[in-house]
Amino acid sequence: MTSTPRIAMVAGETSGDLLAGLLLDGLRGLWPGLQACGIGGPQMARRGFEAWWPSERLAVHGYSIEVFRRLAGIMAIRRQLRQRLLQDHPDVFIGVDAPDFNLGLEADLRAAGTRTVHFVCPSIWAWRAERVEKIRRAASHVLCIFPFEPELLARHGIRATYVGHPLAGVIPLVPDRAAARAALGLAPDDRVLAILPGSRSAEVQYITPKFFEAAALVQQAQPAIKMIVPAVPAMQARIEQAAGAAGLAGRVQLVSGQSHAVLAACDVTLIASGTATLEAALFKRPMVIGYHMHPLSWRLMRRKQLQPWVGLPNILSGDFVVPELLQDAATPQALAAAVLDWFHALDHDAARMAALHHRFTALHESLRRDTPQLAADAIQKVLADPRA
Structure with a gap:
């Protein structure tokens, strides 16, 4: 034509x-x-x-x-x-x-x-x-x-x-962490946890409270960790309310949108299953994948699941490269423990961090x-x- x-x-x-x-x-x-x-x-x-x-x-x-x-x-x-x-x-x-x-x-x-x-x-x-x-x-x-x-x-x-995958072309192979941190007002040596509980109304309802309760436990264990949450404007008030309910009022930096800047800037992310997990992998960030939904929705979905993984980084790697804590397993205690394990690896397990970076770089190149x-x-x- x-x-x-x-x-x-x-x-x-x-x-x-x-x-x-x-x-x-x-x-x-x-x-x-x-x-x-x-x-x-x-x-x-x-x-x-x-x-x-x-x-x-x-x-x-x-x-x-x-x-x-x-x-x-x-x-x-x-x-x-x-x-x-x-x-x-x-x-x-x-x-x-x-x-x-x-x-x-x-x-x-x-x-x-x-x-x-x-x-x-x-x-x-x-x-x-x-x-x-x-x-x-x-x-x-x-x-x-x-x-x-x-x-x-x-x-x-x-x-x-x-x-x-278009995201592999949009996200640079080597993200500029320093620029992202400067744009978000974070210091180069800050320890940063990004919290991405999803952007849909029901995700905010079912996932956000668990994520913030986990974040409160993380901060109790390591008070120096800074926490940042990108949020769509329509959900900001509800996310602020959830943070306050978890005892994190004024202790979480909430930004409008800017999820890519947040992922580029962070050290670790606690993230809801979905496309955002692939974005986190393309930014080469260690993550804990969590998800929670209505119990009936969960039962129906599980019956049709063909693979042991739900997170895209794990599906594409054919392995549990990053932890997945879903539904009943997504307790605040388990989520917090998995997040703290990544922060421990950042300081004490260079081989594990290098292996993760290598896996995610290879994934990025295959999709670009x-x-x-x-x-x-x-x-x-x-x-x-x-x-x-």
């Missing part, structure tokens, strides 16, 4: 908005006059994306209870979007992550003759393996952010391209590609492929 294509996109949540923004950069490199519309967030809007609904409308947490509370509104949005796209077909529809929303929509659009691309292979290698059939029906092509995924999809007859360009090139080929 030589003319500028008409593109529709759906990105859910902050991480999807970031991915879609980078993809739009690559697409505009091929087609400077490109227009795209659908569901998106602020990163996409900065690239001229026309959002019919904001991506935050799709943000949910958990596997059952939390989703059901918002399901009616989300399904209504999908029905309206489906009708609009079926009436006025785009040349290609790109679903960015949000598989529960996007795969069904993609299947309907593809059945009606629209080419469909799914950006970020659902983690069928970790849990919910039955999704592979839905992916095969839904996606003309899948853009993969992990190098082993295209071969896995090919076994099921699904075309795919590895485009690298020109993601916007590779993804845009793959989409251009899909548009030109009569089989798509």
Whole structure:
């Protein structure tokens, strides 16, 4: 296709908005006059994306209870979007992550003759393996952010391209800790714990109190440790309240956003399972991964889990490189002990710290590609492929 294509996109949540923004950069490199519309967030809007609904409308947490509370509104949005796209077909529809929303929509659009691309292979290698059939029906092509995924999809007859992980290109191979500390008002020789309990409302509800209770125990053991928490503006008041409830009022530095600066600056991070754990690995930081959710959501998720790990650094390494403390195991005492163990290693176990840095550097290099360009090139080929 030589003319500028008409593109529709759906990105859910902050991480999807970031991915879609980078993809739009690559697409505009091929087609400077490109227009795209659908569901998106602020990163996409900065690239001229026309959002019919904001991506935050799709943000949910958990596997059952939390989703059901918002399901009616989300399904209504999908029905309206489906009708609009079926009436006025785009040349290609790109679903960015949000598989529960996007795969069904993609299947309907593809059945009606629209080419469909799914950006970020659902983690069928970790849990919910039955999704592979839905992916095969839904996606003309899948853009993969992990190098082993295209071969896995090919076994099921699904075309795919590895485009690298965009975070590996955004985060420098050697982070500038000194600059990050200066920007955050931290001294070069401070011992710093970063606390990242997640950005969703339910994560703040279920995870933040445990993390701050653990942080209080850490500070009792080592009063000189400084603690810093990056928070989205909408959650700052609740996070401050949780810190106060744990006896940490005025003892935790709360910053608006700036999670990358915080990870670059810290020595150790106590972090909720999710994409942020991969960011911490790319910053080469030792971490303790914790998570807690509604008990019913937890039971349903565990039934579909295929691997012994939930943290991305451990999944990609195939080993418990960093500790995971989940659900009932995520007690403040256990979390604090694991954090203090890393601080002990920083002072007394250089070999362990060097081994972790080596693992995370190798991981970074394996994920580092020109993601916007590779993804845009793959989409251009899909548009030109009569089989798509």
